Amino acid sequence: MSAALEVRKLTRRFGDFVAVNEASFEVRRGEILGFIGPNGAGKTTTMRVCATLDLPDEGDVLIDGVSVMERPREVRQRLGFMPDSYGAYVHTTITEYLDFFARSYGLRGKDRARMLAYVKDFTGLGPLEGKLMTALSKGMKQRLCLAKTLLHDPALLILDEPAAGLDPHARVELRELVKALAGLGKAVMISSHILSELSQICTSVAVIEAGEIRASGTVEQVVRMARTHHQQVFLRALAPLEEVQKCLFESPGVEAVRPEKDGVVFDFAGEEDDLARLLRRLVERGLAPVEFAPKATNLEDVFLELTAGRVQ
Ligand SMILES: Nc1ncnc2c1ncn2[C@@H]1O[C@H](COP(=O)(O)OP(=O)(O)O)[C@@H](O)[C@H]1O
Ligand SMILES: [Mg+2]
Known part of the structure; x- marks a missing residue:
């Protein structure tokens, strides 16, 4: 079976500057890949290409074997991307926000109602559904963004630094949600510049620095490799x-x-x-x-x- 996400020699340049240089790694179903690297390493650039928001200069990304360059629309059906920052809509409640995106994903009637109820329940937003988005704490906003990312039931989730700015309690809760998603058989790619945020939950890692993948594989493989080194x-x-x-x-x-x-x-x-x-x-x-x-x-x-x- 093909990997849920396969990054193949991905290169992205901005002018003369090489932000990502021939990066290769993969994520399988049920796996949580920690995408780890210091600020400016090229994490967001890589993730944006994976999410079809940007194009590579060289290389390709396959999602369930489908190329982001050749069939981006099809790829978008299969992935959910949570960017590192997003705005809050004014005068919009949690339910209105989710309903809007569910409609734009083409969910209709009972299917939409069922999906809304499911994502609200999964992220624990049910009791807050009538609250305005602008009144939410950072942790609750993160949950709302995750809920939105889940509406079309994607097989692959790409989460860009979701724990940034969360208090320790909210971080633990986020980790539990991510683990639960992997438990449902989804492939999860999650980035951070702080390893300890991810080391308890990720099953595999890709370490990126200055645009290059320094190591990738299961946690055991990477540790063993470094130990040999x-x-x-x-x-x-x-x-x-x-x-x-x-x-x-x-x-x-x-x-x-x-x-x-x-x-x-x-x-x-x-x-x-x-x-x-x-x-x-x-x-x-x-x-x-x-x-x-x-x-x-x-x-x-x-x-x-x-x-x-x-x-x-
Ligand atoms: N649109 C852009 N134009 C020019 N340089 C960019 C652009 N986007 C990112 N970069 C540069 O590419 C490098 C990698 O950035 P980024 O992928 O955001 O890193 P990370 O998410 O790991 O912190 C940085 O040096 C950044 O300044
Ligand atoms: Mg980033």
Whole structure:
């Protein structure tokens, strides 16, 4: 089965400036892809192309196998896009707002009533339905925008920084809504420049920086990749420190050895079996290792290492 969203070597330039450079990644049904990168990395630009609001200079985006360039109208039926900012309509209640968009999606009669009731219920807006849009809190406005995005029951949701500006409580609620949507079998792409907002819910990630995808795949794949690339290990041995350091310096994959507490910490580049070989070597040389602990790598470490907080 084709991916719900497949971004293929997408490039978007503004004049000479390359905002997105040959980005490729995909999102499957039921998956929540965290699209993570610092401000100016190219997240919104990428999402706008996916949502048919902009065209790529090179490459393509396929939604359920349908190209955004060749059949944008068909694509729009299948996706819901929540932009990073949107205005509030004056003198318009929640119900009026949703009804307006449901009509423009072509929903009629009972179908429209059923869908309105469903999205209001799903987002918890039911009790507020008569309220004016201008009177809503940021969190409630976000919910309303999400409700609107769900009206035509899209299989793919593209949410651009939906948690920005929400208080911690509203953030938790938003996460629950996103999880529930993935549970319904929808594919969700959600962006943020703050990884911790997404790390608890996303099942896969694409890390973007300066327009380039630095890593993508399931959370496990990305963490494993980064670990292979570089990890820190704490070692404590009974042999004198100099001997331990000497052995480490001679071992392949070991970089930057430094004393820490009653042992040493070193950087290691290699696979897990390389690490096992190193431990065996320490034992065979009679250095008596008593603690050998790779520091746990998590998504936050990977993100920091990949992006180094650079801003474009
Ligand atoms: N319409 C545009 N014209 C010129 N430059 C743009 C335009 N849109 C975005 N950019 C630039 O492209 C880069 C990526 O922007 P954007 O995709 O909005 O990043 P993000 O959403 O990750 O913060 C930024 O440097 C931004 O200034
Ligand atoms: Mg943005």
